[in-house]
Amino acid sequence: DQQVKQNSPSLSVQEGRISILNCDYTNSMFDYFLWYKKYPAEGPTFLISISSIKDKNEDGRFTVFLNKSAKHLSLHIVPSQPGDSAVYFCAASGRAGTALIFGKGTTLSVSS
């Protein structure tokens, strides 16, 4: 049973518009949430994270929102750029030193 779910396998957005990637989780013990970006033939790279004590974290064009009551988080990319085209993974963990549980990823395509 998947503890972290990304229900949209793909998303297409035009350059300059907002991209919203969604993630749901089932385990209320998760304390940390992260987003990773992956290009073909490369490993995932860390993008942005959020602790469960916060509901928003922003880093440049990237903002992650956390809704603990709904067990839902989302990644907003504004404005979207063609270089943002990649697979985005949502991940969660319970405490420091434990492993990350990943969703299956969402492929974002940004067209110019």
Added chain:
Amino acid sequence: DAGVIQSPRHEVTEMGQEVTLRCKPISGHNSLFWYRQTMMRGLELLIYFNNNVPIDDSGMPEDRFSAKMPNASFSTLKIQPSEPRDSAVYFCASSFIATEFLTQHFGDGTRLSIL
């Protein structure tokens, strides 16, 4: 700074053969993780080490899989004997355990094909 280094990048072998994947974590990191990525299951954890000690190997699919970390700068994942269903991309990642947000740094993976 050197990132996580995995070797080989690609491996093609016949079923029944032994396969050894190698990983060099980032210097100073004290946690190491092995993941497997497949279309069906996505990115799944196989095993992880803290301070060279295996902590959780519940993701290792079968006894055919084994992993070692003899020192802080090297780890291996071995499959013996290999089967076609083991074909996947295998990633190694490392992190510093005290990092608040558990950021893991991934290698570029080993693409394994078992014929």
